[in-house]
Amino acid sequence: MTDPRLADLAARSPGLRLLTEPADLVHYGRDWTRRWTPAPIAIALPSSVAEVQDVVRWANDHRIALVPSGGRTGLSGGAVAAHGELVLSLERMHRVLGFSPAGRLLAVQAGITLQAAQEAARAHGLIYPVDFAARGSCTIGGNVATNAGGIRVIRYGNTRDWIAGLTVVTGEGELIELNRGLVKNSSGYDLRQLMIGSEGTLGVVVGALLELTDPPPPAQVMLLALPDIDAVLAVFALFRRRLSLQAFEFFTDVALAHVLAHGAQRALAGEYPCYVVTEFDAADEAAQQAALAAFEEGAAQGWIIDGVIAQSQAQAEALWRLREGITESLAPHKPYKNDVAVRIDAVPAFLGEIQALLAREYPQFEVVWFGHIGDGNLHINILKPAAMDDAAFIAECERVTVLLAAVLEKHGGSISAEHGIGLVKRPYLESTRSAAEIALMCGIKRVFDPQRLLNPGKLFPVD
Ligand SMILES: O=C(O)CC[C@@H](O)C(=O)O
Numbered sequence: 465m466t467d468p469r470l471a472d473l474a475a476r477s478p479g480l481r482l483l484t485e486p487a488d489l490v491h492y493g494r495d496w497t498r499r500w501t502p503a504p505i506a507i508a509l510p511s512s513v514a515e516v517q518d519v520v521r522w523a524n525d526h527r528i529a530l531v532p533s534g535g536r537t538g539l540s541g542g543a544v545a546a547h548g549e550l551v552l553s554l555e556r557m558h559r560v561l562g563f564s565p566a567g568r569l570l571a572v573q574a575g576i577t578l579q580a581a582q583e584a585a586r587a588h589g590l591i592y593p594v595d596f597a598a599r600g601s602c603t604i605g606g607n608v609a610t611n612a613g614g615i616r617v618i619r620y621g622n623t624r625d626w627i628a629g630l631t632v633v634t635g636e637g638e639l640i641e642l643n644r645g646l647v648k649n650s651s652g653y654d655l656r657q658l659m660i661g662s663e664g665t666l667g668v669v670v671g672a673l674l675e676l677t678d679p680p681p682p683a684q685v686m687l688l689a690l691p692d693i694d695a696v697l698a699v700f701a702l703f704r705r706r707l708s709l710q711a712f713e714f715f716t717d718v719a720l721a722h723v724l725a726h727g728a729q730r731a732l733a734g735e736y737p738c739y740v741v742t743e744f745d746a747a748d749e750a751a752q753q754a755a756l757a758a759f760e761e762g763a764a765q766g767w768i769i770d771g772v773i774a775q776s777q778a779q780a781e782a783l784w785r786l787r788e789g790i791t792e793s794l795a796p797h798k799p800y801k802n803d804v805a806v807r808i809d810a811v812p813a814f815l816g817e818i819q820a821l822l823a824r825e826y827p828q829f830e831v832v833w834f835g836h837i838g839d840g841n842l843h844i845n846i847l848k849p850a851a852m853d854d855a856a857f858i859a860e861c862e863r864v865t866v867l868l869a870a871v872l873e874k875h876g877g878s879i880s881a882e883h884g885i886g887l888v889k890r891p892y893l894e895s896t897r898s899a900a901e902i903a904l905m906c907g908i909k910r911v912f913d914p915q916r917l918l919n920p921g922k923l924f925p926v927d
């Protein structure tokens with residue numbers, strides 16, 4: 465360690481693994497956004513809570529910023545280290561610590577992947593129901609940091625609904641246990657919930673108590689083809705009335721074209737403007753008949769043009785790939801991402817306005833729509849034309865995001881539904897949060913992290 469500050473860290477925490485190779489700095493210094501050049505001072509890979517505390521206390525003594533880091537699958541730059549920060553990766557802290565059958569609680573370290581946590585739950589005959597495509601790489605700590613949502617929110621809610629307790633190291637290195645798995649706890653501020661969605665700005669999440677639940681009944685997966693987004697909304701209302709939905713995900717023909725070009729298998733012969741992958745309870749003959757009846761009614765109304773029901777687990781997975789493969793298939797096009805939300809009842813009016821806005825403002829770009837329509841959450845990816853300069857493309861997208869943010873504000877929506885604010889949406893926080901709210905958030909930040917060392921510049925500007 466040539467840097468004396470790093471030598472001091474190594475001396476204070478002899479078991480701590482530290483990486484300074486250029487390839488490691490790049491690997492751990494960025495997330496799925498590729499806009500910033502990674503430039504961390506080093507990467508710390510603690511294997512215990514005590515080592516996390518060592519790092520945070522050292523950072524306070526040397527006034528070095530820290531970037532808490534999970535699977536770095538984030539899409540808002542929340543885990544980017546581009547300004548000499550120390551990356552604090554939880555990847556070595558990935559163990560299941562215990563299971564409480566009576567409480568149906570799974571205790572995990574924060575660096576466990578979502579998929580490993582789901583598998584551990586299944587081994588006990590239960591499920592951890594938060595789910596999305598990055599499950600194999602994203603970690604519970606990162607899910608907590610962004611209050612991750614995903615594809616089953618219409619049935620199960622967001623990450624915050626499944627966290628019964630958190631273990632956190634504050635910005636001064638103090639260890640706090642939040643809620644401890646209590647179902648009832650009316651003893652003042654719920655700091656656990658405050659921590660969820662705080663994007664690593666208030667503390668380093670080192671452990672979580674996950675609430676588990678019963679597996680759902682056997683399900684069926686259906687792919688629908690529809691003429692437009694209005695039909696998607698109509699079919700959602702119809703299916704929600706008639707079926708017990710586990711997921712209802714929409715995407716456009718443009719999204720499908722990219723997934724197919726990326727290697728997915730076509731499931732319907734024709735080409736249509738919009739698609740839905742939906743999963744619903746289908747335990748018995750009656751439930752399956754109800755699904756067919758709903759499909760036929762949607763078709764009779766002209767809302768559904770075509771569709772297919774998976775006949776096997778492999779087919780169900782192939783249908784899901786059409787939806788879950790979208791992000792990966794778009795990545796080579798350096799997309800500018802929007803992850804917006806409005807209340808469900810505002811979706812039709814909001815959609816009408818932003819479809820017109822984006823058609824007007826982005827005539828030269830490919831715009832890809834998809835998302836969790838039943839949660840009022842849309843993903844709008846703008847693809848960079850190959851010949852266009854990166855900076856010019858982002859400047860143009862940011863100009864339009866100001867207009868999009870104004871429409872969101874008018875409809876009482878949010879500039880970030882489930883990806884977090886990070887660096888990407890920081891300039892637009894005011895469209896979703898009032899000045900009074902932001903001032904309170906900054907005040908809370910100062911209490912947990914007086915030297916403002918935890919993920920500075922994310923969520924709100926360095927103050
Ligand atoms: O890539 C995106 O914009 C969305 C990613 C993720 O939230 C999804 O729903 O697939």
Ligand SMILES: [Zn+2]
Pocket residue numbers: 614835836843882
């Ligand atoms: Zn999503």
